[in-house]
Amino acid sequence: MTNDLYLVIGIVVLALSIPSVLGALLDHRAPRVPAIMILIGGGLVALAVTQQPGGYTLEDIPNAFVRVIGQVLR
DSSP, X not given: OHHHHHHHHHHHHHHHHHHHHHHHHHTTOOOHHHHHHHHHHHHHHHHHHHXXXXXXXXXXXXXXXXXXXHHHHO
């Protein structure tokens, strides 16, 4: 379950960093905060993939989201 949580949080952080990167680039600012978000999200995804026995496939990602949401709601 912990690896699923790392994976889901990492993917969400990476997804949230995309608009920040685009906004910083369009405003001609250095994307410092989005770069940190990308490092954190990428690190969490890498941690989850390396710690999960057998790793994750693309088919496992939706199931990981469902397991994490189910655990939070329970």
